[in-house]
Amino acid sequence: MNKISLIHSLIKVSSEIQTYLVNYLEFHKSEPREIKKENYLKLSPRPEKREELPKPFQKEDTSAHHYTILLKIAEEQGNLIKPVNRRVHPLRTKAKCCRKCKAPPEYLKNHGFYRPKKSGRVYPRHTCKICNAEYAPGAGRHKPKHICPYCGYALNPKTYRKNFVVYFCERDDCPHRQVHEKGNRYSEKDWLFDYETLSCKLPSGKKKLERIKNKNLLDIEMTLYVECGMSTREVVKVMQKLYGAEIVKSHQIVLNHAEALANHLSLNEDLLPVPVSDKICEDETYLRYFGRWGYLFRAYNPETKGIIEEYFSEHRDTKGCITLNKGVVEKYLKNCRDPEFDLISDRAPIYEAMRKYFKKNEKAKIDLYQIKGIFDEPDEKNAQFRSEKQCIERSFESLKSATKRRRNFGSFRGAQIFCFLHKIYYNHLRRHSALENMPPVPLYLHSGKMVTNWNELLQFISEKQT
Ligand SMILES: [Zn+2]
Ligand SMILES: [Zn+2]
Numbered sequence: 001m002n003k004i005s006l007i008h009s010l011i012k013v014s015s016e017i018q019t020y021l022v023n024y025l026e027f028h029k030s031e032p033r034e035i036k037k038e039n040y041l042k043l044s045p046r047p048e049k050r051e052e053l054p055k056p057f058q059k060e061d062t063s064a065h066h067y068t069i070l071l072k073i074a075e076e077q078g079n080l081i082k083p084v085n086r087r088v089h090p091l092r093t094k095a096k097c098c099r100k101c102k103a104p105p106e107y108l109k110n111h112g113f114y115r116p117k118k119s120g121r122v123y124p125r126h127t128c129k130i131c132n133a134e135y136a137p138g139a140g141r142h143k144p145k146h147i148c149p150y151c152g153y154a155l156n157p158k159t160y161r162k163n164f165v166v167y168f169c170e171r172d173d174c175p176h177r178q179v180h181e182k183g184n185r186y187s188e189k190d191w192l193f194d195y196e197t198l199s200c201k202l203p204s205g206k207k208k209l210e211r212i213k214n215k216n217l218l219d220i221e222m223t224l225y226v227e228c229g230m231s232t233r234e235v236v237k238v239m240q241k242l243y244g245a246e247i248v249k250s251h252q253i254v255l256n257h258a259e260a261l262a263n264h265l266s267l268n269e270d271l272l273p274v275p276v277s278d279k280i281c282e283d284e285t286y287l288r289y290f291g292r293w294g295y296l297f298r299a300y301n302p303e304t305k306g307i308i309e310e311y312f313s314e315h316r317d318t319k320g321c322i323t324l325n326k327g328v329v330e331k332y333l334k335n336c337r338d339p340e341f342d343l344i345s346d347r348a349p350i351y352e353a354m355r356k357y358f359k360k361n362e363k364a365k366i367d368l369y370q371i372k373g374i375f376d377e378p379d380e381k382n383a384q385f386r387s388e389k390q391c392i393e394r395s396f397e398s399l400k401s402a403t404k405r406r407r408n409f410g411s412f413r414g415a416q417i418f419c420f421l422h423k424i425y426y427n428h429l430r431r432h433s434a435l436e437n438m439p440p441v442p443l444y445l446h447s448g449k450m451v452t453n454w455n456e457l458l459q460f461i462s463e464k465q466t
Contacts, residue, residue, distance in 0.1 A: 067103035070130045081129055084109050092124035093137050100133035114139050146188045150176040155188060163319045165190045191357065193319060200311045200327035202420045204267065205413075207260035209458075217247065219455040221254055222261060226421045227430070229402035255414065261454070262417040264461075265424055271464040272428065273441060276335050277303040280328065281392040282345045284316060285399070287419070289409035296419055297324040300395055302344075302388040306427045306440035307395065312419045314412065321354040329364045339364035344371060344385045398426060428457060 006025075013021070074081050083106035092110050097103060111127040114136035123139040144154030148169040155167035169176060169186040176186040212218050217239070224235045232251035239248040248254065265272075281300040286293045295316040299308040309327035313320035332339040345351040347370045358364045371389045372382055399422055409415035428451060431437045443451040443460050451460050 065102040067098065067101040067107070067130050070101060074130075081107070083107055084129065091126060093126045093135070095126060095135070095137050098128040098131065098133060099135050099137075101128060101131040103128055103130045145190065148174060148176070148186050150174050150179075150186055155186070157190075163192055163317060165192065189353070189356075195322075195326065195361065195363070198319075198323040198326050200309050200323055201269070202262055202266040202416060203413075205259055205263050207256055207263055209260045209264040212257060212260060215455055215458065217243070218257055218261065219453050221248070221257055222421065222454045225254060225258060226402065226418070226425050229405050231406040234405075255410075258421060259413075259417055262420050264458070266420060268461045268465070270334070271461055272424070272443070274308055274331050274334075274427070275301065275304050275306065275441065276308060276328075276332050276337060276341070277301050278340075279303065279342045279344065279388060280308065281388050282321075282324065282343060282351065283389075283392045283396070284320075284348075285396045286316075287312070287403060287409065287415050288407065289412050289415040291408070294409075294412065294415055295320060296399075297321060298392065298395070299324055299328045300392040301440075302391045304440050305391060305395070305432055305435060307423050310419060310423050312412075312416045316350070318350045318353040318357070321350045322357055325354055325358065325364065325366075329358075332364075340366075342367045342369060344369050344388050346371060346389075395426065398430070424457070429453065 071081060089110060091105055091108055093108070095105060095108060097105065098108060107129045108126045109129060111125045111134060114123045114125045115121070116123075116139060121139075123136040125134060125136040127134050146155040146167040147153070148155055148171070151169065151171050151174040153169065153171055153174075156170050157165050158168050159166035167188045167190060174186060177183050220242075221235055221239065224230045224238060225232065230238070232254040235254050236248050236251050279302055281302055282298065283300075284295050284297045286295055288294070292314075295313050297311045297313065297320050299310070300306075301308050308331050309324055311320060311324040311327065313323070328341075329339040332341070341364075343351065343355070343366050345368065351368055351370060355366050355368045358366055369385055371385055399419075402422060403418070409418065427441045428439050428443050430439055432440060443457070445451065445456065445460055446463055449456070451457050
């Protein structure tokens with residue numbers, strides 16, 4: 001009652017005095033309670049201490065240390081293992097316990113030194129008295145690069161080549177040797193190149209197509225150079241006969257024009273469609289450049305009779321074959337298809353090595369059919385794929401007829417450019433009698449007209465770009 005009457009009288013007092021008064025009455029302090037931090041503790045009780053939860057079980061809690069069991073067994077058998085009696089030499093490795101059985105350092109004894117050949121450094125080594133494990137802490141353990149899946153031991157590098165190293169299983173009792181029909185050792189190849197750096201694309205050059213003013217002349221030049229297989233000097237002769245001596249001054253200009261066109265087309269190659277199918281034929285042919293042999297790898301679509309991918313290489317090796325098939329895989333992905341195909345090739349060992357590489361790295365699923373040469377005895381499988389094999393041989397004939405006259409390219413890049421331009425010509429411009437006089441991959445302009453020459457091809461690209 002007393003309080004209520006007080007409150008009634010308080011209502012009439014100003015708000016500031018009210019707070020002071022309430023504070024005084026309730027907490028016996030004249031200052032407002034928000035100011036002092038200590039009062040906070042009085043207002044709300046201290047939070048209760050959280051109940052301590054038991055730690056989850058650790059690996060160490062559940063399993064008894066291996067060494068205790070070993071010690072017990074040894075004792076039962078009557079061979080008591082005593083700790084090392086150290087009088088002079090301390091434990092050189094300063095290990096806290098045995099790495100294998102977790103025995104304390106009393107059971108570790110010094111055991112010479114470990115000298116790795118590579119670094120030439122010296123590491124002290126100890127042996128565990130209980131489990132006989134040897135260990136040199138600090139030396140670092142190198143995980144073996146390749147492990148035999150049959151016996152679980154490390155493979156040894158034996159054969160060193162430019163692009164790969166072959167690792168062999170050295171164990172004589174390896175199960176692989178018993179399973180293998182010839183008793184061969186298990187082997188694995190370690191490739192020394194990076195898959196991501198491989199590319200079939202023409203390396204870009206400096207020559208620009210925009211500098212060529214007369215596109216009609218370019219069309220005629222390329223028709224003579226790429227399609228008719230004339231040498232550049234012959235092209236100059238024909239051009240000068242037709243349009244006057246001033247029009248093309250030297251054969252270098254024709255080469256420059258070819259390079260500019262190839263650069264422009266290779267930059268926009270993604271705009272040109274390349275259909276893929278379940279079957280692919282692959283083969284390689286050779287072209288001469290600067291007195292050397294270069295090898296042209298080709299992947300061919302036997303259904304549309306178009307070239308899927310080409311790669312001109314200095315060497316006829318598995319790396320070149322893998323590069324070509326990387327390009328093929330990219331074409332499959334571009335067509336929104338899984339890279340799974342039947343591959344028809346000759347019996348060159350590079351194709352089998354390439355298939356293994358793609359299988360191991362899971363880049364593509366390739367079923368390889370290697371066809372015997374025409375001089376070998378025919379069999380059923382050969383007959384099934386012979387027509388496809390013949391197709392790619394014929395496609396090479398078209399290239400050979402275009403390169404026959406010049407016999408030799410001046411440089412590797414010149415040969416690369418020619419092969420690239422010939423591929424574009426073969427796919428989109430060259431009319432094929434087996435396809436009712438149509439190119440393998442016909443292109444159509446916005447007006448509905450089919451692309452028939454280089455000029456219209458450039459127009460097609462500019463229409464696609466916009
Ligand atoms: Zn041990
Ligand atoms: Zn083995």
